[in-house]
Amino acid sequence: PETITIQELSNRMAERGVDVIKLLMKQGQMLKINDTIDADMAQLIAEELGHTVKRVAESDVEEGLFRIGDEDGDLVSRPPVVTIMGHVDHGKTSLLDAIRSTKVAAGEAGGITQHIGAYQVESKGQKITFIDTPGHEAFTAMRSRGAKATDIVILVVAADDGVMPTTVEAINHTRAAGVPIIVAINKIDKPDADPQRVRTALLQHEIVVESMGGDTLEVEVSAKQRLNLDKLLEAVLLQSEVLELKANPTRPAEGTVIEGKLDKGRGPVATVLVQRGTLKVGDILVAGGAWGRVRALLTESGDAVRDAGPSTPVEVLGFQETPEAGDRFAVVENEARAREVADYRLRVKREKAQARGSAARGSLAEMMS
Ligand code: GTP
Ligand code: MG
Secondary structure (H helix, E strand, O other): OOEEEHHHHHHHHOOOHHHHHHHHHHOOOOOOOOOEEEHHHHHHHHHHOOOOOOOOOHHHHHOOOOOOOOOOOOOEEOOOEEEEEEOOOOOHHHHHHHHHOOOOHHHOHHHOOOOOEEEEEEEOOEEEEEEEOOOOHHHHHHHHHHHHOOOEEEEEEEOOOOOOHHHHHHHHHHHHHOOOEEEEEEOOOOOOOOHHHHHHHHHOOOOOEHHHOOOEOEEEOEOOOOEOHHHHHHHHHHHHHHHOOEEOOOOEOEEEEEEEEEEOOOEEEEEEEEEEOEEEOOOEEEEOOEEEEEEEEEOOOOOEEOEEOOOOEEEEEEEOOOOOOOOEEEEEOOHHHHHHHHHHHHHHHHHHHHHHHHHHHHHHHHHHO
16 A cells, blocks of 8 residues: 655645644544554545645556557567676677677776676677676676676686686576576686586586586687677577567667766766667657657767667767666656656655665664663
């Protein structure tokens, strides 16, 4: 059931909390400012104080925001979204660098990826969207989000180090998301590389690669020596063919925020992955409690584009606040609707935080008594 704290109810009515508490007392309820009451009681109190009540259920506000499926239009094939996962330092960023012919890993602080990067490459005339994730143990939530927004996971395992804790964690996230895995056994250039040991260790986690009679695609690679990168891309295209990935590009865009940051000059900047529809300059969108009108769309190389279709990662300028990584975004019909959704979500978030706060105080009081 929906509840509200007395504090929040008072705030929304611009009434004093003590007046609300007095009225509740008349109803036989002895409550304090941080206690919660249900929606019916809140309505009663509000009307008692001469306010008109408009109850907005979550389902009303959120309704129609995310239209599941693309049933409303023509489907065309879209590029696969491929997330690179694996243990820290196993060479995820290096592998992507090798594929893209860039040097992102070399520029990272301590050689450790601390955010999610999204890139698009073209192989044999086909686009592939790659998402890099951090392997450091601190970034579990990011990996979980990465596994959810993807079609395929490339599990990078260093041949000299073998299956490690984050490798296993990545397998579990991927399995939970129901996403197929391609195993990339990296660093095979190293003298102490033992790819066979990797294959055997994966068996314990119910991943049976092709060379052991299973159906999980595997490729031995070296990011450093650029070995077998074409084979890896072939495996990705093969796997994505099986998945028959399609989307309707003509509907309003929906997707996931990959990264959000506040840029000194440009204001809030979000890297988003468009998953359905096409995002256009001028569109109004909401992501979590943030909303905005798209002022500019930039590709990873900084080129301004007019629009971004399904499976495209793109930088969005024009948010009023900075959205959070992992937030879903959707294009809405107008600014009023965007504000309504954003305000509603912020309120829910605040109330949840308050409820957690008073629950914590409650349990502390119990402990002390
Ligand atoms: P996190 O993002 O921190 O999880 O690390 P990562 O998996 O992205 O690893 P990164 O690409 O930063 O590489 C870690 C180290 O391994 C770097 O020193 C790379 O130069 C090295 N490395 C990556 N690939 C190879 C390879 O194929 N062969 C050898 N010899 N070294 C490699
Ligand atoms: Mg990295």
